[in-house]
Amino acid sequence: xxxxxxxxxxxxxxxxxxxxxxxxxxxxxxxxxxxxxxxxxxxxxxxxxxxxxxxxxxxxxxxxxxxxxxxxxxxxxxxxxxxxxxxxxxxxxxxxxxxxxxxxxxxxxxxxxxxxxxxxxxxxxxxxxxxxxxxxxxxxxxxxxxxxxxxxxxxxxxxxxxxxxxxxxxxxxxxxxxxxxxxxxxxxxxxxxxxxxxxxxxxxxxxxxxxxxxxxxxxxxxxxxxxxxxxxxxxxxxxxxxxxxxxxxxxxxxxxxxxxxxxxxxxxxxxxxxxxxxxxxxxxxxxxxxxxxxxxxxxxxxxxxxxxxxxxxxxxxxxxxxxxxxxxxxxxxxxxxxxxxxxxxxxxxxxxxxxx
Amino acid sequence: xxxxxxxxxxxxxxxxxxxxxxxxxxxxxxxxxxxxxxxxxxxxxxxxxxxxxxxxxxxxxxxxxxxxxxxxxxxxxxxxxxxxxxxxxxxxxxxxxxxxxxxxxxxxxxxxxxxxxxxxxxxxxxxxxxxxxxxxxxxxxxxxxxxxxxxxxxxxxxxxxxxxxxxxxxxxxxxxxxxxxxxxxxxxxxxxxxxxxxxxxxxxxxxxxxxxxxxxxxxxxxxxxxxxxxxxxxxxxxxxxxxxxxxxxxxxxxxxxxxxxxxxxxxxxxx
Amino acid sequence: xxxxxxxxxxxxxxxxxxxxxxxxxxxxxxxxxxxxxxxxxxxxxxxxxxxxxxxxxxxxxxxxxxxxxxxxxxxxxxxxxxxxxxxxxxxxxxxxxxxxxxxxxxxxxxxxxxxxxxxxxxxxxxxxxxxxxxxxxxxxxxxxxxxxxxxxxxxxxxxxxxxxxxxxxxxxxxxxxxxxxxxxxxxxxxxxxxxxxxxxxxxxxxxxxxxxxxxxxxxxxxxxxxxxxxxxxxxxxxxxxxxxxxxxxxxxxxxxxxxxxxxxxxx
Numbered sequence: 001x002x003x004x005x006x007x008x009x010x011x012x013x014x015x016x017x018x019x020x021x022x023x024x025x026x027x028x029x030x031x032x033x034x035x036x037x038x039x040x041x042x043x044x045x046x047x048x049x050x051x052x053x054x055x056x057x058x059x060x061x062x063x064x065x066x067x068x069x070x071x072x073x074x075x076x077x078x079x080x081x082x083x084x085x086x087x088x089x090x091x092x093x094x095x096x097x098x099x100x101x102x103x104x105x106x107x108x109x110x111x112x113x114x115x116x117x118x119x120x121x122x123x124x125x126x127x128x129x130x131x132x133x134x135x136x137x138x139x140x141x142x143x144x145x146x147x148x149x150x151x152x153x154x155x156x157x158x159x160x161x162x163x164x165x166x167x168x169x170x171x172x173x174x175x176x177x178x179x180x181x182x183x184x185x186x187x188x189x190x191x192x193x194x195x196x197x198x199x200x201x202x203x204x205x206x207x208x209x210x211x212x213x214x215x216x217x218x219x220x221x222x223x224x225x226x227x228x229x230x231x232x233x234x235x236x237x238x239x240x241x242x243x244x245x246x247x248x249x250x251x252x253x254x255x256x257x258x259x260x261x262x263x264x265x266x267x268x269x270x271x272x273x274x275x276x277x278x279x280x281x282x283x284x285x286x287x288x289x290x291x292x293x294x295x296x297x298x299x300x301x302x303x304x305x306x307x308x309x310x311x312x313x314x315x316x317x318x319x320x321x322x323x324x325x326x327x328x329x330x331x332x333x334x335x336x337x338x339x340x341x342x343x344x345x346x347x348x349x350x351x352x353x354x355x356x
Numbered sequence: 357x358x359x360x361x362x363x364x365x366x367x368x369x370x371x372x373x374x375x376x377x378x379x380x381x382x383x384x385x386x387x388x389x390x391x392x393x394x395x396x397x398x399x400x401x402x403x404x405x406x407x408x409x410x411x412x413x414x415x416x417x418x419x420x421x422x423x424x425x426x427x428x429x430x431x432x433x434x435x436x437x438x439x440x441x442x443x444x445x446x447x448x449x450x451x452x453x454x455x456x457x458x459x460x461x462x463x464x465x466x467x468x469x470x471x472x473x474x475x476x477x478x479x480x481x482x483x484x485x486x487x488x489x490x491x492x493x494x495x496x497x498x499x500x501x502x503x504x505x506x507x508x509x510x511x512x513x514x515x516x517x518x519x520x521x522x523x524x525x526x527x528x529x530x531x532x533x534x535x536x537x538x539x540x541x542x543x544x545x546x547x548x549x550x551x552x553x554x555x556x557x558x559x560x561x562x563x564x565x566x567x568x569x570x571x572x573x574x575x576x577x578x579x580x581x582x583x584x585x586x587x588x589x590x591x592x593x594x595x596x597x598x599x600x601x602x603x604x605x606x607x608x609x610x611x612x613x614x615x616x617x618x619x620x621x622x623x624x625x626x627x
Numbered sequence: 628x629x630x631x632x633x634x635x636x637x638x639x640x641x642x643x644x645x646x647x648x649x650x651x652x653x654x655x656x657x658x659x660x661x662x663x664x665x666x667x668x669x670x671x672x673x674x675x676x677x678x679x680x681x682x683x684x685x686x687x688x689x690x691x692x693x694x695x696x697x698x699x700x701x702x703x704x705x706x707x708x709x710x711x712x713x714x715x716x717x718x719x720x721x722x723x724x725x726x727x728x729x730x731x732x733x734x735x736x737x738x739x740x741x742x743x744x745x746x747x748x749x750x751x752x753x754x755x756x757x758x759x760x761x762x763x764x765x766x767x768x769x770x771x772x773x774x775x776x777x778x779x780x781x782x783x784x785x786x787x788x789x790x791x792x793x794x795x796x797x798x799x800x801x802x803x804x805x806x807x808x809x810x811x812x813x814x815x816x817x818x819x820x821x822x823x824x825x826x827x828x829x830x831x832x833x834x835x836x837x838x839x840x841x842x843x844x845x846x847x848x849x850x851x852x853x854x855x856x857x858x859x860x861x862x863x864x865x866x867x868x869x870x871x872x873x874x875x876x877x878x879x880x881x882x883x884x885x886x887x888x889x890x891x892x893x894x
Contacts, residue, residue, distance in 0.1 A: 003882065004809060008698065015695045022687035025680045038837075043847045065837055066847045071591055079743065081752040082835045168490070174576060176592070215493040215575025219849070220468075227663050229473050229492070339392040339593070346592040347409075353579055354409050369707030369767070376764035377729050380741035387744075435640045438633040446879065450872045453817070455644050457824045457868045458651070459842050461849060462861050466647035469654070469662040476650070504643065516776075557732070565734030568827075582734050589740045602737040609732040610725060 037062045037277040040073060040084040042264070047297035054284050060277040068219070077102055077269045085272040086281065091126040091263045092177075094133045095336035103132045104268040110279045113286025113304075121303035124263065124333055133265035134282060137300035139237035140323065140331060141178055141260040143253045144244075149231035157255045158186040161232065166212045171224060171233040174216045176349035177334060177342075178260060179206065182234060185258045185332075192335045196344060203348040207355045216353060225250060236262070237321055241299030244320075252320040254327055261331035263303070381606065387599035400600040410584075414604075417580040420499065421563035427503045428559050429552060432510035436551075437544075439511070440518040449515055456508050464572045467501050468492065471573075493575030501573045502566055510555040517551025518544075561609050581605060648865060655858035662858070672859035679856065682844070686860070688755070689824070689841040696762035697819035703763070704770025704819075705812055709804070711771065712778040731768045738765060739832030746833060753835030761833045762823045769822060770815035777811035778804075817875075 039046075043066040051062045065084070067073040070093040076082050078100065089097060097103050108114065117135060127133045145155050149169075154160060161170055172179055181191040183202040193199065214230050225233050226246045235243075240252040266285070268278055284290055291307035301321050302308055308316060316322060323331075337345075391397045404410045439448050455463075470476045471491040478488040491497050521544065529539040565582030576583070581601050588598030650662075655673070659666035676682060707727070714720045730738060742761050751757055781804065789803050805812075827842035834843055841860075848854055 004805065004812075011694055011698055015691055015698075018687045018691040018694070022684045022691065025684035025687065063837055065835075065839075068847060069590060071593055074593075075743070076753070076835055079747045079753065079835075080750070081746065081754075081757070171575075174571065215577070217571055217575055220572060223468075223661075224472075227472055227474065227661070343392060343592070343594060346587075346594070350579075350584070350587075351409055353576055354412060365706045366710035368703045369710060369771075372703055372707070372764065372767055373723075373726055375745075376742070376760075376767075377726050380738070380745055381729060383741050383744050384737060431640065434633075434636060438637050441633070442637075444876075447872075447876045450876060451641070452644065453821060454868055454872055455648055456821050458648050458861055458865060459827070459845055460825060461827060461842065461845050462651060462857065463647045465662070465849065466650045470647065470650055472663070474663055504647075507640075507644065520776075557728075561732040562734075565736075567734070567736065582736065585734055586736045589736055595740070598737075598740070602734065605734060605737070606729065606732075609729070613725060613728060613732075 035060050035277070037274055037281055038083060038085045039064050039281075040077075040082075040087040040269075041066055042088060043068065045088065045264075045298060047294045049297075050285075050290055050294055053290070054281065057284070058277075058280045060274075060280060062281070074100075074102075077271065080271065083271050083273055084269050085274050085278050087267055087269050088136055088264050089267060091124065091265065092334050092336045094265055094267060095126040097267065097269075098127065098132055099336075102270050104270055104272060105131050106134065106268065106282075107279070110283075111286070112283045116286055116288055116291070116304050116306040118303055118305040118308075120328075121263065126263075126333070126336060127265075133267050134286070135303040136264045136266050136285075137238065137295070137298065138261065138263045138303050139300055139321070140254045140262070141182065141234070141236055142240065142255065142320075144225055144233040144235055144240050144250055145253070146225070146228060146231045146247075146249050147251060148228065148249050152251065152253075155232065155253060157257060158182055161212065161234070162186075162209055163212075166232060168212065168214050169231045170209075170212050171214055171221050171230045171235075172216045173221060173233075173235045173239075174218045176346045178236075179216075179234070179352075180345050180349050181260055181332075181334075183209075185255075188257075191258075191260060191332045192337070194337060194341045194344065199344055199348050203352050206352040210352070210355055222246075238298070238300045241321060245299060254320070254323050254331075256327050256330065258330040258332060261328070261333050263333075384599045384602050384606075387595050388603050390596045392594060392596065397596075400596050403597070404600050404604065410601075413579055413581060413584060416578060417564050417582070420495075420502075420578060420580065421560050423499055424502045424506060424563045425556055425560045427499065428506045428510045429555065431503065432507055432555065433514055433552065435507075436511045436514035436518060440515060445515075449512070452508050452511050460505060461568065463505070464501065464569060467497075467504075467573060471497055492573065493577060495574070495578060498569060498574035498578055501569055502563060505569070506559045506563065509558045513554035513558065514548060514551040517548040517554075521547050557613060561605070561612060564608065565605060648861070651858045652862045652865060655855060655862045657855065660855060662855075672855045673862075675856045676859045676863070682856070682860070685839050685841055685844050686864075688838065692755075692759055692762055692840060693820055693823040696759055696766055696823055697816050700763045700766035700819045701770050701812060701816045704767045704815055705774050705808070707767065708771045708774035708778055708808075708811075711775060727768045727771050729768075730765050731772070735826070735828030736832075739829040742829065743832045753833060754838040757833045757835070758830055758838060758840065761829050762826065765826070765829060766819035766822050769818045770812075773815035773818055774808055774811040777808040781807050813879075 037060050039062050041064055045066075046064065051064070055061050067076070070090050073087060073089060074093060074097065077084060077087065077097070094103075111134070121135050121138055122130055143155050143158075143161070145152070150166075154163070154165070177191075180199065180202055183205045184191050184193060184198070187198075187202060187205055189198050189202070215224075217224065219239075221233055221235050222239055222243050224230060225235075225243045228247070228249070237252060237254070240250075244250050244252060266282060272278060285294070286304065288304060288306035288310055291302050291304040292310040295302035295304075295307060295311060296315065299321070302311075308322075388400055389396055389398065391399055435452075439445055439452070442448055468475075472478070473488060473490075475491075477491055482488055525543050525547065526539060529543045534542065564580065565585065566580055567582035567586040570576060570578050570580055570583045581604070585598050585601050585605075588594045588601070654662045654665065656668050656670075657665045658669045658671070711720060711723050711727070714723065739761075742757075742764070746753065746757050751760075785803065786799065789799055794802065825842075827846060830840050831843050831846065834840065845857055848857060
């Protein structure tokens with residue numbers, strides 16, 4: 001018994017020491033205090049040196065916390081036990097959060113960089129008049145191929161993926177809306193259709209693709225493609241940019257017949273507490289120089305027109321990530337569908353996964 | 357001990373039961389009766405029991421969980437048995453548990469490194485002349501890694517059962533002229549069966565609901581109930597359907613427990 | 628010959644059990660940035676790790692949650708086992724045990740999600756507190772399962788004798804029961820620690836406001852493809868656990884010897 005008590009006391013002492021250490025360490029990295037901004041962002045989705053620069057210019061320290069899916073972020077903000085000042089949802093999630101009254105409107109009078117943005121990326125159906133959201137990055141869905149195994153001419157269109165040559169060669173991103181959308185575009189249908197028959201046809205089309213599908217995975221796709229695990233993948237341009245940076249044999253194609261156009265946006269959750277810091281940060285990020293630096297670091301396409309002009313010519317004219325106007329005109333933005341309609345997509349997609 | 361005093365000791369545990377077991381299970385059951393539009397419905401259950409997709413998924417999960425459990429038992433029993441004969445057996449047992457302290461995701465990533473096209477396993481296959489094979493995203497690799505994860509949780513109860521075994525029985529059996537195999541088959545194995553049962557309980561049900569590995573190692577070729585639950589809770593936000601599958605799993609758990617649980621009171625076991 | 632075969636088998640099992648861990652550690656010394664090709668020896672990843680204040684804070688947090696939650700869970704679980712053992716009705720005991728096992732066998736995702744709904748309803752902010760409570764919650768059942776068999780082995784005549792000799796409840800607990808079941812308590816504490824360190828899904832659901840544990844951090848970092856700093860960390864963690872296991876075993880051995888000596892003195 002005595003020994004037990006000694007051990008408990010010892011363990012409690014260790015706990016106290018650990019608590020003290022972690023507190024000290026957190027303080028030394030500056031994550032507590034008054035002049036802070038809590039940014040809830042995707043993992044590795046901002047140039048860290050910009051955060052240091054922001055702190056130097058304004059005195060606000062940015063705490064970055066990361067999420068891995070729009071839904072996880074939504075759940076945490078909806079839960080109410082969190083205090084994020086800014087979050088970075090994708091377009092359909094902006095609409096969903098808006099409907100759930102989770103967002104505070106942007107005060108346009110306090111925003112100084114609005115005119116820097118390209119008007120074709122503003123006023124989108126998910127947030128008419130940009131009352132709640134400021135675009136952060138935009139991108140597409142496309143095909144990544146490895147030129148060691150596949151020639152460029154073999155994969156210019158979605159239909160090419162169905163070729164029997166590619167048996168067990170394709171990795172798909174595990175996302176119902178995107179994979180169903182790809183199938184819909186191949187069938188020349190809208191990516192926002194809610195017609196059950198059309199969706200069933202899209203599922204059947206996907207079932208025919210099943211023999212070619214090597215795996216349906218998530219973020220790991222980047223690692224697998226970089227390691228030459230598969231010759232082909234369907235993924236978002238942002239992910240593709242990272243893969244391309246790590247493996248020179250990889251290339252990205254946006255099929256000209258159409259694809260998805262997505263946006264990630266800065267929004268203010270209703271739990272926000274540091275208003276001054278928020279607007280300082282939004283204005284800081286919309287300055288062309290900073291936006292360009294961020295775009296170069298992340299490798300995604302910036303909606304900031306003046307920032308794009310500052311990017312090196314090789315980046316600006318890279319058709320993989322800044323496609324031609326003709327291709328952009330064929331891109332479709334996901335509309336926010338009602339939960340029951342989204343469920344139609346999910347059910348068909350699940351059937352396909354079971355089939356595969 | 358007076359009864360009043362005993363009740364005082366029960367309070368923290370009772371509070372835990374009420375707050376973290378009964379309340380969450382209640383919430384899950386409650387949730388399972390609501391559809392996406394927050395209407396009360398039994399549609400989730402009828403979907404589950406009528407759609408071919410979910411039935412196939414259930415069969416898949418049960419089949420894979422069965423295979424994983426089977427392989428785990430086959431590997432763990434001899435391990436526990438031989439381990440138990442070692443001199444510093446408690447120490448070796450701790451060494452069996454130790455790998456579970458390294459995060460499961462890290463181990464999964466290590467296996468990806470080992471099994472990938474350019475990985476260790478394929479280098480070995482090339483070396484012995486078979487040539488590189490597709491190992492990742494096959495059912496075999498999924499079962500292998502899942503078994504790997506579960507082995508320590510099976511070894512532990514079997515080892516404890518062996519530890520509780522009275523050596524007098526074994527000596528008696530030997531004195532009566534039984535061969536080593538007969539002693540094992542007639543005496544040791546039946547007496548350690550409770551340990552095997554506990555191990556099966558600890559392995560089978562979690563195997564029904566594996567999720568991270570099905571994607572990382574299995575490439576979503578195997579869709580288990582766990583994958584479906586994860587998807588319903590984290591991606592499609594259909595908490596009603598996710599909860600329904602959860603209720604089914606909890607019921608399955610109770611069935612497995614009653615089937616493998618000790619029905620007879622243990623009065624007859626001499627100690 | 629047979630002994631030989633058994634040893635070979637054990638070596639093989641241990642080799643497989645430790646293969647992925649050795650793989651992680653070997654690459655923690657690689658000069659490259661991925662786990663594909665080994666590029667020659669370096670300490671670089673360890674240097675990065677020890678200058679990464681956020682990472683070290685997370686390690687401290689993880690250990691703090693693990694130790695504190697295991698301690699509390701062991702306390703509550705032992706009391707729970709004591710009361711389950713006291714129940715005389717079989718039905719009550721069986722239903723208590725079934726309830727006890729619900730969390731052991733429920734999928735992590737469900738546990739995490741239901742705890743999240745639960746904390747939301749009670750307006751409990753997410754962070755250290757919610758993570759600690761959740762860990763305590765899912766560790767209690769394993770402690771009960773580890774302590775209960777010991778209690779069953781305890782003969783009632785021993786308790787009766789102690790009571791006849793006028794022992795109070797407190798004395799009975801501290802002098803007779805606790806010493807007898809302490810191996811079970813230790814095992815329970817160790818398993819609780821294992822569960823806490825191993826958990827990802829539950830923590831992922833209930834954490835927030837900047838609080839993070841190792842598994843959640845690994846998960847979010849792994850999105851960018853695993854980083855060898857994490858390998859260095861698993862190397863350090865592995866060494867730490869090895870020392871812990873060695874230390875634990877040494878303490879156990881020493882105490883057993885002491886017990887033997889005591890017994891000799893008594894007889």
